[in-house]
Amino acid sequence: MANSRAASRNLDGFAALSDPTRRLVFERIARRPQPVGRLAEGLAVTRPAVSQHLKVLKDAGLVAVEARGTLRVYRLDPKGVEAMKNYLDRFWDEALSAFKEVAEAEENEA
Amino acid sequence: MANSRAASRNLDGFAALSDPTRRLVFERIARRPQPVGRLAEGLAVTRPAVSQHLKVLKDAGLVAVEARGTLRVYRLDPKGVEAMKNYLDRFWDEALSAFKEVAEAEENEA
DNA sequence: CCCATCCGTTAGCTATTACTAACCGTAAGC
DNA sequence: GCTTACGGTTAGTAATAGCTAACGGATGGG
Numbered sequence: 680m681a682n683s684r685a686a687s688r689n690l691d692g693f694a695a696l697s698d699p700t701r702r703l704v705f706e707r708i709a710r711r712p713q714p715v716g717r718l719a720e721g722l723a724v725t726r727p728a729v730s731q732h733l734k735v736l737k738d739a740g741l742v743a744v745e746a747r748g749t750l751r752v753y754r755l756d757p758k759g760v761e762a763m764k765n766y767l768d769r770f771w772d773e774a775l776s777a778f779k780e781v782a783e784a785e786e787n788e789a
Numbered sequence: 790m791a792n793s794r795a796a797s798r799n800l801d802g803f804a805a806l807s808d809p810t811r812r813l814v815f816e817r818i819a820r821r822p823q824p825v826g827r828l829a830e831g832l833a834v835t836r837p838a839v840s841q842h843l844k845v846l847k848d849a850g851l852v853a854v855e856a857r858g859t860l861r862v863y864r865l866d867p868k869g870v871e872a873m874k875n876y877l878d879r880f881w882d883e884a885l886s887a888f889k890e891v892a893e894a895e896e897n898e899a
Numbered sequence: 900c901c902c903a904t905c906c907g908t909t910a911g912c913t914a915t916t917a918c919t920a921a922c923c924g925t926a927a928g929c
Numbered sequence: 930g931c932t933t934a935c936g937g938t939t940a941g942t943a944a945t946a947g948c949t950a951a952c953g954g955a956t957g958g959g
Binding site for chain 1: 800803804806807812815816819820865866867871873874877878879880881884885
């Protein structure tokens with residue numbers, strides 16, 4: 680990675696986790712690797728919908744597939760999670776320092 | 790906050806950072822606190838658009854405002870960033886362990 | 900070989916979103 | 930008090946996203 684833009688790659692994870700249904704799919708997979716059919720049972724949406732959500736999560740690097748015969752078991756993928764964590768860490772210190780400056784400024788005004 | 794759902798609140802940040810233009814606004818504010826007008830100058834979209842993006846970022850707890858006379862300076866807000874960081878940390882270990890299990894399984898198959 | 904099961908894909912519809920243009924409110928400067 | 934600069938809000942539009950229904954492909958068991 681040459682510049683800071685490298686950390687900005689693969690940030691489709693934000694769009695992937697922006698949908699509540701997709702977050703549920705993600706959290707269920709985190710609890711235990713599962714095939715698509717089982718996920719669809721407890722999710723109030725049809726199986727094709729879950730399949731489309733899985734495609735988005737897979738393209739974002741948040742989940743991975745393991746073909747086990749005719750079953751396709753989905754599990755978490757650390758790649759996408761790490762990319763998002765790194766991105767947020769980039770601004771974490773700046774967020775704290777900005778907050779601190781304001782706190783001190785308000786102190787002077789008081 | 791009693792259960793793990795507490796960490797799932799305030800996750801509108803994912804939707805907020807899912808838009809590329811909104812990410813640019815967020816990153817620019819991170820670099821230096823700025824008023825709306827200055828942000829709109831370098832962003833290829835009109836000022837009202839930036840204002841709407843700022844409202845989304847503010848509702849998500851990612852930015853905060855400080856009224857300085859007629860100027861309104863926007864800065865980062867640690868709240869939303871922390872919520873997202875915590876959420877991702879919840880699944881970080883599970884993602885790694887799931888990855889490890891698969892690696893070992895593939896090792897046995899080889 | 901045939902059937903059943905599991906899964907991904909497409910077409911089409913509806914709802915949501917990001918955008919611009921126009922408007923209104925508010926705080927300084929003369 | 931009037932004007933100017935700065936900003937949030939609304940109306941309306943074009944694009945995008947999530948959903949269901951229907952289909953097609955691939956694997957395993959009888």
